[in-house]
Amino acid sequence: MDAAEFRRRGKEMVDFVADYQENIEHRRVYPDVEPGYLRSMIPSEAPLEPESYEDVLRDVDRVIMPGVTHWLSPHFYAYYANSTSFPSILADLLSSGIGxxxxxxxxxxxxxxxxxxxxxxxxxxxxxxxxxxxxxxxxxxxxxxxxxxxxxxxxxxxxxxxxxxxxxxxxxxxxxxxxxxxxxxxxxxxxxxxxxxxxxxxxxxxxxxxxxxxxxxxxxxxxxxxxxxxxxxxxxxxxxxxxxxxxxxxxxxxxxxxxxxxxxxxxxxxxxxxxxxxxxxxxxxxxxxxxxxxxxxxxxxxxxxxxxxxxxxxxxxxxxxxxxxxxxxxxxxxxxxxxxxxxxxxxxxxxxxxxxxRSLKLWFVFRMYGLRGLQAFIRKHVELAKTFENLVRGDNNFEICAEVVMGLVCFRLKGSDELNKALLKQITRTGKIHLVPCTLRGRFVLRFVVCGRTTELRHIQEAWKHITELSSKLLQNLFDHEGKEN
Amino acid sequence: MDAAEFRRRGKEMVDFVADYQENIEHRRVYPDVEPGYLRSMIPSEAPLEPESYEDVLRDVDRVIMPGVTHWLSPHFYAYYANSTSFPSILADLLSSGIGxxxxxxxxxxxxxxxxxxxxxxxxxxxxxxxxxxxxxxxxxxxxxxxxxxxxxxxxxxxxxxxxxxxxxxxxxxxxxxxxxxxxxxxxxxxxxxxxxxxxxxxxxxxxxxxxxxxxxxxxxxxxxxxxxxxxxxxxxxxxxxxxxxxxxxxxxxxxxxxxxxxxxxxxxxxxxxxxxxxxxxxxxxxxxxxxxxxxxxxxxxxxxxxxxxxxxxxxxxxxxxxxxxxxxxxxxxxxxxxxxxxxxxxxxxxxxxxxxxRSLKLWFVFRMYGLRGLQAFIRKHVELAKTFENLVRGDNNFEICAEVVMGLVCFRLKGSDELNKALLKQITRTGKIHLVPCTLRGRFVLRFVVCGRTTELRHIQEAWKHITELSSKLLQNLFDHEGKEN
Missing domain, CATH: 3.40.640.10 (Type I PLP-dependent aspartate aminotransferase-like (Major domain))
Known part of the structure; x- marks a missing residue:
């Protein structure tokens, strides 16, 4: 690939990335693949002769995307974020290009x-x-x-x-x-x-x-x-x-x-x-x-x-x-x-x-957002977390498990660890939002971290609606089951 | 910066990188800057409000480029290479974009x-x-x-x-x-x-x-x-x-x-x-x-x-x-x-x-070059190194200091370490090519590594011509000086 082809392919890749990020919320945030899914989808050896770029890019969609956990999705609430942004991506491209x-x-x-x-x-x-x-x-x-x-x-x-x-x-x-x-x-x-x-x-x-x-x-x-x-x-x-x-x-x-x-x-x-x-x-x-x-x-x-x-x-x-x-x-x-x-x-x-x-990333981001822009980003995430906290506090089935200071809300269903594990399993299997748990004082707790650069109030509300729907079913099943036992 | 602006800026950056690499051989490979050059060229604090992207990109040319050691230049013969390629840069962009x-x-x-x-x-x-x-x-x-x-x-x-x-x-x-x-x-x-x-x-x-x-x-x-x-x-x-x-x-x-x-x-x-x-x-x-x-x-x-x-x-x-x-x-x-x-x-x-x-880089490169393409790349570098070795061997003022197996040629002027240090100093100051030294059996030796993806025979020949011009002057000075002393 010479510079002329790179100009063309690079611009296509920029569009690919922009498309990906613009449409990311319609993807299943946590992938529905089984261990080892990828190996059978590609050859077992590198090709002897060059392949076409079209084939490679097609395989990104066919092979990679189904197995990606979409960290940049507004439905991603796990770990702590990879809080990247477009200026950071540009700086990284420059860094790769200078080499x-x-x-x-x-x-x-x-x-x-x-x-x-x-x-x-x-x-x-x-x-x-x-x-x-x-x-x-x-x-x-x-x-x-x-x-x-x-x-x-x-x-x-x-x-x-x-x-x-x-x-x-x-x-x-x-x-x-x-x-x-x-x-x-x-x-x-x-x-x-x-x-x-x-x-x-x-x-x-x-x-x-x-x-x-x-x-x-x-x-x-x-x-x-x-x-x-x-x-x-x-x-x-x-x-x-x-x-x-x-x-x-x-x-x-x-x-x-x-x-x-x-x-x-x-x-x-x-x-x-x-x-x-x-x-x-x-x-x-x-x-x-x-x-x-x-x-x-x-x-x-x-x-x-x-x-x-x-x-x-x-x-x-x-x-x-x-x-x-x-x-x-x-x-x-x-x-x-x-x-x-x-x-x-x-x-x-x-x-x-x-x-x-790597300092190019800092330079681009600091200058393109300014200190005030970065502060606004942080405050927005904290505010969204407070909103989620309030939703949890407003539901008597749930409890908040630690003070909400920044973008993380620790919460759980009032009840057993098993119940909460079952809820998280449902969330993970459904794949609409993605959370991971933690242990606090020996209890199994769900962590909800506002991660996405594009996460808005509506996403938080949808996430909470989804969690309560799943938990209601769980609680209903539990209730039915206990009713039968009694 | 939203996705729409990223599309525009990203494409500009692709062209920036392509331009950079296409014209890199006209740049001074080793920068002519003094320690601390950069600090005085930019503000001492991050801006409060966002700046324009044009200003940031202008500063890449004004502030960064004068201080860059151009590793991808065909005149770069130092260390061992960062042997990147366009498919690798594309894969890295994808990696940044998926985030x-x-x-x-x-x-x-x-x-x-x-x-x-x-x-x-x-x-x-x-x-x-x-x-x-x-x-x-x-x-x-x-x-x-x-x-x-x-x-x-x-x-x-x-x-x-x-x-x-x-x-x-x-x-x-x-x-x-x-x-x-x-x-x-x-x-x-x-x-x-x-x-x-x-x-x-x-x-x-x-x-x-x-x-x-x-x-x-x-x-x-x-x-x-x-x-x-x-x-x-x-x-x-x-x-x-x-x-x-x-x-x-x-x-x-x-x-x-x-x-x-x-x-x-x-x-x-x-x-x-x-x-x-x-x-x-x-x-x-x-x-x-x-x-x-x-x-x-x-x-x-x-x-x-x-x-x-x-x-x-x-x-x-x-x-x-x-x-x-x-x-x-x-x-x-x-x-x-x-x-x-x-x-x-x-x-x-x-x-x-x-x-x-990071595995995306391997996948893109293996597929876009194929095993044969990668082998050809390695063989070309080894061949260019052999060519340089032969040029050195053909000049009675120089000696080869270690067997040339791959892309590295260790050589020196027959004479003192001081003479060779003086030669390297001239090379570095002139900035047309870039080498680093090593010590072999206690002697100061120059390392010439074929590094660039775009290094061709003519670059090797030019490099050797440059080295012999500088060394001739040094030897002439030494001769004159010794003549005076005797």
Missing amino acids: TIGFTWAANPACSELETVMLDWLGKMLQLPEDFLSETQGQGGGVIQGTASEATLMALLSARLKTVKCVQESDPQRSEADIISKLIAYTSEEAHSSVEKASIIGGVVIRMVPTDEHFSVRAETLEKMVAEDKATGYIPFFFCATLGTTPCCAFDKIDELGPICNAENIWMHIDAAYAGCAFICPEFRPLLNGVEFADSFSINPNKFLLVGFDCSAMWVKKSADLTRAFQMDPEYLKHEHQGSGLVKDYMHWGIPMARRF | TIGFTWAANPACSELETVMLDWLGKMLQLPEDFLSETQGQGGGVIQGTASEATLMALLSARLKTVKCVQESDPQRSEADIISKLIAYTSEEAHSSVEKASIIGGVVIRMVPTDEHFSVRAETLEKMVAEDKATGYIPFFFCATLGTTPCCAFDKIDELGPICNAENIWMHIDAAYAGCAFICPEFRPLLNGVEFADSFSINPNKFLLVGFDCSAMWVKKSADLTRAFQMDPEYLKHEHQGSGLVKDYMHWGIPMARRF
Whole structure:
């Protein structure tokens, strides 16, 4: 395919994407396919000779689309969103078209520098303390990670190295392995599974901190655990706070946890993957109070800021904590400005060495929406969630299971877990809307997250109507069944 | 921006990308910018109100392009390539447009299943043993990682867990921390820096294995080191072989190393990021003989198979080795088919939980080029490299520093490192072509990699002419200078 054909096919693909998104609400949001459906639909080997583009595109409709979970559908209320937008898609197309790879500054100066400045822009939108910004020429700065999992892992690994070095300073005889075997990390029992995964990768023990009645980690709980562990010879070194947990969007009390972490030399990382995006609205910013105590902080613009996956923004107070952990400079990656303090070689800031030109997505989206446009988007989602909450509260068969702060509503039928599982199964099988569950205090709960960029009031009302229709049938069956039994 | 505007802007962007690539060879391949050039060219904060798309696009030309290292230019001969192509860009646009995120099968069945089948297609193109394929319903299978660094890290971490479990089976009292402190990994002194980085992340010792006169790791060297380390109480557990090293594209002798690793219970991972792609050509396939001894193997289609970054294909013989290391199943990620053995939840196969729909790039490229088209592309690059090698050999001022097997030519001016550094500095400053250096046996060497999809014979000839013009001046200066001194 040469450039001339690409012009034609590319424009067709733009229309294909536009058509897809314009008509997405008429598709079944959760696919009706069985495991292994795809293999039998395509050959078992790559073709020897080129095929026609028409055949490939036809197969997108025939093979791919029936098996897609439509994340961009207004009927999609699962997980947290991939909140992409057209400007983000354009920026990604540009990134693919330039085809550059970033790792050192020299590999693509524009890629490295735009990333630095965009993280400053976003940091200011969030009113982060100056310590976290690059423009102040201090020790802090931002970086784009692929996912929040990687941000958490980088924070934990950096904390591990920092603590090992710190312990060895006062006790030079002690081996790294011995110190690591005594390290202990903490996170909320409500935290994302990636925190536990990071501890396994890092080879350190992790303890889950119980939460209060609002599903928040509180200072006294952590304080007590830290004291216990120190008494038995452990070295508390890392606490991952969550702002906006995955199950119910709960918020750890970082303003009271931060001082403890600082006093105990515990690295505090804040995982605010979803909710952190909303801190660009002044009314939500108080939830971030205490960030000044953190060593690192991350949010996922791809969850709630109209930027497509993958884009996880991470800030650290002392970037050397990250970079010195993994600094490696083979000859083929050296360049004349390295070590000058003037440039950022982001390869030292993350797990993968290379990176796409992802800051373009942030730049396009920030400029095409403006801060006010992004705030309006977030507020609309929160308002729609409040509407759904009110619908649930107005129905005596249902209960709300956690405070609704942003775009997530946790709810359930009053009754058994089995009843709620049956309801979710019906919802999934019908495929008109898509939800996933969570467990709260041992109970099976349904999560309803406003996800779509194009989700409107009518979709919320339709979704609720659909849920109550399915639940009414279930309750009727249950009633009939119980009637027969009695 | 609504769908109607996206149709217009998207088509403009397609033309922008086509124009960029059609005219790329007239651009200065390595940018002439100073560190920090970008910050002063744009505002220090995000705009409050939306800006016009015209302004954003104008700034791509004004702000971004002057600072881009043009990886897709036919004058780009640095690192290894980002070998993207138009079908790959189209597939990526489709992926952005669908906007789905994969982690479990249920998050997007098509994404999970196409990935599985595409890794089988590619595995067959490489004539991998059946153990590595999913279609045989055995224990093996493939996965797309973002980068080779992640593939190596996953292999090392899986090997770590496997060895810990194995040691504990015979010695249940021994702690995980104690075992890890005794683990020892090996890789070539010529291996990519990401192998050492993986060992640091994994908290294990790594030893660099000296290479023979062809820069290859040989069996007897590894065997000797393993014996030494076992004698002092270490537990050899991981060997990362390289097929196509970054400095000079050397090949470890996996057919003789594999049996040793198998006998010693050492996990053998093969990092064939660049060169592995060429094994789809029968004439290069013998270099992969011995893969049957490997536990895992990875190549980067984004380096040499016309697929855009990021796309690193990895195969494992026993997928449970990978997945059991990190299996975590919170309620919100459960689905009805998990654990059925019928589906793949790729979140357990890598560091990040979530993934883009990257298999579309493989599908589009394999079908639009066909196996023969891809083979032809690789052969053309190898042929161009041989042409460059012959030009170098024909000039008495220069020497070839390593055998030219694929698209990389390592060469230098006969003379001091300083002379060669001066030559590279001139090349970089002039900006007509772009190379990076390496160190071979302590000497400073220039690497010339055929990278561009559109690189032709005339570009190679021009590049050589340019290099010899610059070197002639340097040599003349040196001669004059020495003349004066004498």
